[in-house]
Amino acid sequence: MDNQAPYPWQQQSWELLQQYVHRGRLPHGLLFNGPAECGKKHFAQSFAEAVLCTANRSEDAARQHGKACGKCHSCLLLAAGNHPDLVILAPPEDKKTIPVDAVREFIQDATLTPQIASSRVCVIVPADAMTSEAANSLLKTLEEPAANNHMILVTEHVRHLPATIRSRCQIINLPLPTQEQSLQWLQQQQQRPQQQQWQELLNCAAGAPLRALSFEKSDIMQRRQQLFNSFAALINGQQAPLSAVAVWNEEVSEVLLKWLYEWTLDLLRGRQTGVENMRDLLPVRVLSDLIPRLDAGKLIALIEQLISLNRGMGERNLNRQMQLEALAVSFTGLVVVQK
Numbered sequence: 619m620d621n622q623a624p625y626p627w628q629q630q631s632w633e634l635l636q637q638y639v640h641r642g643r644l645p646h647g648l649l650f651n652g653p654a655e656c657g658k659k660h661f662a663q664s665f666a667e668a669v670l671c672t673a674n675r676s677e678d679a680a681r682q683h684g685k686a687c688g689k690c691h692s693c694l695l696l697a698a699g700n701h702p703d704l705v706i707l708a709p710p711e712d713k714k715t716i717p718v719d720a721v722r723e724f725i726q727d728a729t730l731t732p733q734i735a736s737s738r739v740c741v742i743v744p745a746d747a748m749t750s751e752a753a754n755s756l757l758k759t760l761e762e763p764a765a766n767n768h769m770i771l772v773t774e775h776v777r778h779l780p781a782t783i784r785s786r787c788q789i790i791n792l793p794l795p796t797q798e799q800s801l802q803w804l805q806q807q808q809q810r811p812q813q814q815q816w817q818e819l820l821n822c823a824a825g826a827p828l829r830a831l832s833f834e835k836s837d838i839m840q841r842r843q844q845l846f847n848s849f850a851a852l853i854n855g856q857q858a859p860l861s862a863v864a865v866w867n868e869e870v871s872e873v874l875l876k877w878l879y880e881w882t883l884d885l886l887r888g889r890q891t892g893v894e895n896m897r898d899l900l901p902v903r904v905l906s907d908l909i910p911r912l913d914a915g916k917l918i919a920l921i922e923q924l925i926s927l928n929r930g931m932g933e934r935n936l937n938r939q940m941q942l943e944a945l946a947v948s949f950t951g952l953v954v955v956q957k
């Protein structure tokens with residue numbers, strides 16, 4: 619893939635930035651906002667490279683559609699990961715937050731004059747990881763930026779940033795692709811899984827193609843299938859609650875509860891609106907005969923149980939084993955026996 623280009627679904631946001639660049643009116647503070655795994659970091663990197671590329675200023679620039687050339691001195695330094703005019707701030711490896719000291723150091727670095735390129739690009743990712751003290755220390759730099767200096771804040775939680783930061787930045791929204799765009803892109807990355815399998819991976823990845831691609835390389839789909847088998851066997855009455863829990867215990871709570879929740883919700887969807895409206899192919903294939911006989915009231919109670927369990931799992935003193943056993947028992951009485 620062309621490393622310097624944004625993803626196809628980011629083209630509109632890219633064009634918007636190019637218009638700013640061509641008019642010489644690129645804002646000093648940019649805020650790239652979009653959902654998890656929509657390719658924000660890639661977009662920020664491609665854009666930083668385009669700004670720093672020295673060939674991008676020449677007549678060839680139009681032919682490159684504003685992308686970095688990948689060949690000039692600046693681009694080679696970027697590829698090697700040591701361009702002096704690109705400064706990136708992220709949380710320290712063992713931490714989730716960006717402390718105020720790190721931001722102060724970053725600001726010193728960010729206010730130097732460009733060394734090789736004609737501008738300097740400073741990226742904070744994820745920007746919502748800054749502590750409020752750290753975010754405050756950034757305000758002055760955003761307000762009175764050094765000449766030829768561009769600050770890019772990357773976030774998926776724009777509301778977690780102080781309003782004072784947001785108001786000093788131009789927000790560029792980066793959306794998730796549509797399902798068609800995702801499937802087309804995934805198929806271009808790898809031919810091997812068929813359209814149907816990509817569709818399942820994409821469902822499992824909540825519509826994020828980059829995550830679907832990483833799922834394809836991991837064993838997550840096998841694990842999901844295994845969990846589903848125990849879920850279906852429990853509802854069918856072919857597996858005892860305790861042996862289902864033994865399988866569930868192999869998975870971390872967050873993932874396990876998310877899948878159980880989605881399948882249960884999908885069963886309710888099928889029960890109330892018809893099997894053809896279900897989103898997940900697994901329950902459709904295995905449980906479709908049973909779906910009209912499921913107790914809708916019990917399904918709703920289970921969904922509520924899963925939601926509260928998901929909240930509670932974060933609390934330390936909750937006994938996971940006991941909670942899962944109680945949950946598994948609730949799944950056994952779903953099918954209404956016909957008289």
Ligand SMILES: [Zn+2]
Pocket residue numbers: 671672673674686687688689690691692693
């Ligand atoms: Zn270049």
